[in-house]
Amino acid sequence: MAGPPPALARARILPATAMPPWGWLLLYFAAHVLGRVLVSPALELDEAEQAVWTQHLQWGYGAQPPLYTWLQWVVFQVLGVSVFTLSLLKNALLASAYVCVWLACRMLMPASLAAVAAASMLLMPQIGWEASRDLTHSVLLTTVSAATLAVVMALLHRPRPALYLLTGFVAGLGMLTKYSYVGFLAVLLLALLAGRDTRAVLLSRWTLLAVAVAALMVVPHGLWVLQHWNQAIESTAGKLTGKVPVGFVHGLWLGLSSLVLAVLAFAGPWALTLGLVFGRDALRAWSRWWRPAAPPAGAGVDMQALWRRYFLALGLLFLAMTVFGEVTRFKDRWMMPFLFLLPVAFFGCAPELAGHARLPRLRRVIATVAVLVLVLLTARVPYNALRDKPDELNQPVRELAQALRARGYAGKGTIVSNDRTLAGALRVQFPRAHVEVDDGDGILPAERPLLWVEPLTDALPALPQDLVLPYHFSASGDAPARYRYALLP
Known part of the structure; x- marks a missing residue:
C-alpha cells in the first residue's frame, strides 16, 4: 500500500486552526476526580470490587479478565488505597480514550475538527455519564478499543514492523480487559479483510508476529479461564439471556428489539445533536457511509467503504448472537466498544465540516453537556439524601x-x-x-x-x-x- 486515504490527503490542505485542547481535557477529568473525592468516602459497586480484588494479584477475577485490577493494584502500591486513587485511574483511562479517538480522527481531518469529533463522545450517555458514574472494565475496554483503532488507522496509512508489534500488544491488552473486546476485534478484522485496499495490510508476515505477541500475553489468563470456567464464562453468558426460557420466534423478537433500543439509547442523543446542529449537511455526511463513491486514486484507502464494511459486519455479529446465541437482551453500555468510533466515521466522511459556520455551536453544546455532567454527578449524592432515597455513596x-x-x-x-x-x-x-x-x-x-x-x-x-x-x-x-x-x- 502507498499513500494516505483521500480524506487525509484533503485534510492536509485544510489549515489546522488550533491545537487540541489538552488543557481542557486534563482540567475536566481532574475536576471529576476532585468532585468524586469531595462528595463521598463511600464506594460504588464497581469501585468496591476493585478495592477487594486488588488485595491479591491473580490471572482472573470472577467474570472479568485481570487487566483493570492489575492497573488499580499498581496505582494503590504507588499512591495508597483511597477514593482518590480509585477515581484517578478511571478518569485517566477516560481521558486516554478521548486522546486515542482524537489520534484516529487526526488521520482523517484537521486537528480542530478532530478535537470536536473526539469531544462529541460526551454526547453518548454511556460514555459521557455512565462511565463517570460507575463503570470500570467497560471504561478500560473503550480505551483499549480506541487505542486499537488508532493503531490500525496508522497501520493503514503507513505499514511498518513497529506498528504491527504495537497492534499485537494492544490486542493482547484488549483481551485482558473484557471478553467483548474479541467481538470488536473480529468485526474490525473482518472489515479489513473484506476490502481489497485494506486486505494487504493483514496479509503480511508481520501479522503472524503480532498474533504471537497477543497470544503470549493472553495464554496465562486463558489457562485460568479453563480452570475457572463457571466463574469466567457461564456467569457472563447468563447476562445475555433471560431467566425464563422462551421460544425461538419470541426470543428473536426480544433480542432484536432489545438491540435496537440499546443502539438508540447509546447513539441516539449523539446523532440527534449532530442533526440539529448541522441540519441537511449532517444528512449528507451520513449518506456517504452507504452511498458508493469513486474508488480512491492510486493505492489509497477508501475509508467510507471501510466504515460500511465495519457496520455491516457489526450488524451480522449482533444478528448471529440473537439467532444462534439466543441472546434476548442487549444493554446500552455493551455498545461502548463497538460504537465509540461513530464520531471517527461521521466526521471522517465530512472533513469539510471543519469550516462549517455551525461548528462553534457544536463546541458550545459539548461544553454545556460537560459542565452539566460534572455538576449533576457531584450533586446526585446530596440530592438522593434530600429526597430520602440514599444510595451507596450516602x-x-x-x-x-x-x-x-x-x-x-x-x-x-x-x-x-x-x-x-x-x-x-x-x-x-x-x-x-x-x-x-x-x-x-x-x-x-x-x-x-x-x-x-x-x-x-x-x-x-x-x-x-x-x-x-x-x-x-x-x-x-x-x-x-x-x-x-x-x-x-
Whole structure:
C-alpha cells in the first residue's frame, strides 16, 4: 500500500486552526476526580470490587479478565488505597480514550475538527455519564478499543514492523480487559479483510508476529479461564439471556428489539445533536457511509467503504448472537466498544465540516453537556439524601469506621461482610486489614482479630451492638443507616 486515504490527503490542505485542547481535557477529568473525592468516602459497586480484588494479584477475577485490577493494584502500591486513587485511574483511562479517538480522527481531518469529533463522545450517555458514574472494565475496554483503532488507522496509512508489534500488544491488552473486546476485534478484522485496499495490510508476515505477541500475553489468563470456567464464562453468558426460557420466534423478537433500543439509547442523543446542529449537511455526511463513491486514486484507502464494511459486519455479529446465541437482551453500555468510533466515521466522511459556520455551536453544546455532567454527578449524592432515597455513596462509612475503632477494633486482622459495596469501603477505611466478602457458606476465617460487619434493613430488630448512623447529607428526621458487627479478638 502507498499513500494516505483521500480524506487525509484533503485534510492536509485544510489549515489546522488550533491545537487540541489538552488543557481542557486534563482540567475536566481532574475536576471529576476532585468532585468524586469531595462528595463521598463511600464506594460504588464497581469501585468496591476493585478495592477487594486488588488485595491479591491473580490471572482472573470472577467474570472479568485481570487487566483493570492489575492497573488499580499498581496505582494503590504507588499512591495508597483511597477514593482518590480509585477515581484517578478511571478518569485517566477516560481521558486516554478521548486522546486515542482524537489520534484516529487526526488521520482523517484537521486537528480542530478532530478535537470536536473526539469531544462529541460526551454526547453518548454511556460514555459521557455512565462511565463517570460507575463503570470500570467497560471504561478500560473503550480505551483499549480506541487505542486499537488508532493503531490500525496508522497501520493503514503507513505499514511498518513497529506498528504491527504495537497492534499485537494492544490486542493482547484488549483481551485482558473484557471478553467483548474479541467481538470488536473480529468485526474490525473482518472489515479489513473484506476490502481489497485494506486486505494487504493483514496479509503480511508481520501479522503472524503480532498474533504471537497477543497470544503470549493472553495464554496465562486463558489457562485460568479453563480452570475457572463457571466463574469466567457461564456467569457472563447468563447476562445475555433471560431467566425464563422462551421460544425461538419470541426470543428473536426480544433480542432484536432489545438491540435496537440499546443502539438508540447509546447513539441516539449523539446523532440527534449532530442533526440539529448541522441540519441537511449532517444528512449528507451520513449518506456517504452507504452511498458508493469513486474508488480512491492510486493505492489509497477508501475509508467510507471501510466504515460500511465495519457496520455491516457489526450488524451480522449482533444478528448471529440473537439467532444462534439466543441472546434476548442487549444493554446500552455493551455498545461502548463497538460504537465509540461513530464520531471517527461521521466526521471522517465530512472533513469539510471543519469550516462549517455551525461548528462553534457544536463546541458550545459539548461544553454545556460537560459542565452539566460534572455538576449533576457531584450533586446526585446530596440530592438522593434530600429526597430520602440514599444510595451507596450516602453510606456513612467514615463514621462507621470511627465507631468501630471506638469500640475496640484496631484496624488489623480480617474483616468479613456479606455486602460487597460495604466490604470495599471498609478496605479503604482499614487498608492494613484483609477484607473478605462472605459467600454464604457459614465458615468464618480462622485469622484473628476478626471483624464481622453487615448492613441492616428496617425489618430486622435492633440489638445493643448495632450501630445507627445518619446517611451523608440526610435530614434530621430521615431514617438512619444501621449496621451490625461482631468483633472476635
